[in-house]
Amino acid sequence: MAEKELRLNWLLCGSLIVSIGSSLLWPLTTIYLHNYLHQNLTTAGVVLFINSLALILGSYLGGIIYDRDRANVRRWLLLAIFLATLAVFLLIFFNGWPTFALLLLVDNFGGGVSTTLVNSLATGIKEKSSRQVFNLMYFMQNVGVVIGTLLVGFIVEIDIRWIFITNFVLFLFFLVIVYRHYYVPKAALSHVSPGQPTAQQVKRTPVRYVIVIFAILGLFFAIEAGYSQWQSNLSIYMESLGISVKNYGFLWTINGLVIVFGQPLLNKLLDDWLEVKLVNKIYLGASLFTLGFVTLLYAQTYVHFVVTMIIITLGEILTFPTIPALVDTLSTLGEKGKYQGAVSIFAALGRAIGPLVGGILIDGFSYQVLFLAMIGLMALATVNLLFVAKINLSKK
Incomplete structure (x- = not known):
């Protein structure tokens, strides 16, 4: 019998299912806290901040688990997903204040562990290059965003409890898929021994690469801090301009459609034809994020x-x-686990601090001040990466 291991098709299937479930809930979190549970934007920001701290803790733990107990990653992954699934199940019945925030915390902790473990497992898949694997995962996640955000506007008009019910069913389905198919890839186990660690296992990442990695993570933090405004405070801003929740949700459908149709074209152009380096793609992407927030200053x-x-x-x-x-x-x-965990942690930090600082800036000043702050943060982080990468990646 062939040894079981995670295949790319099941990795992508899992990404799709989780994305559909998550995209039913996160566009509504701030609106639910503000409109249904009658909390102000600062309180909503605090809730998102604390929940993101749980995600960060889970991501950190997931990285440690992958590097230290790689052979048993599947068991840990099942436990993390079960925890998140249980939290979503309880939300069906207990979704008032402050129970909603507490169960969301449990969901985020389980999600942090599972996301880091899944991303770390993805690095062991050798059917395609690392660039292709993460591009495909991202593509499937955004097919899920299209489906989820397209559904959310219709479901919420029936009864918001159906959001929690649908989310639970999808997470339960993902749990079954992980149980049946998420075995550790052979490439990830090839250097793992039950006795003393091998040289490959203990070899540390060169310091100059670590410096670049943290500059990348700093930029990721800045981008996520800005992006989190779209998932939180901007929903209230658009409502104040007379734009409905349904139309706000449709923005995320547009987001998913642009990714689904645009990503293959951009990858073909930049990767295959122009052979643009990974770091240069990041510079270009960060510049577009900054430009987007500049245009927000005038959006009405x-x-x-x-x-x-x-x-x-x-x-x-x-x-x-x-x-x-x-x-x-x-x-x-x-x-691998350590730094994939760091990717999840810095992204979660941005999503944690972004809504909280955003709520404070909006309550104390204005949305325009918030947009200017995000523009400055992303521009500064981009310039920092450009400088650090120029010095450290040019060394032989």
């Missing part, structure tokens, strides 16, 4: 928000799958 109509979303989505296509792929190429085999 729905059409303007659609155009801005398209600009930011193009930046997302170039950065989100490229960052874990570049970090993978810079890190050694024995530290």
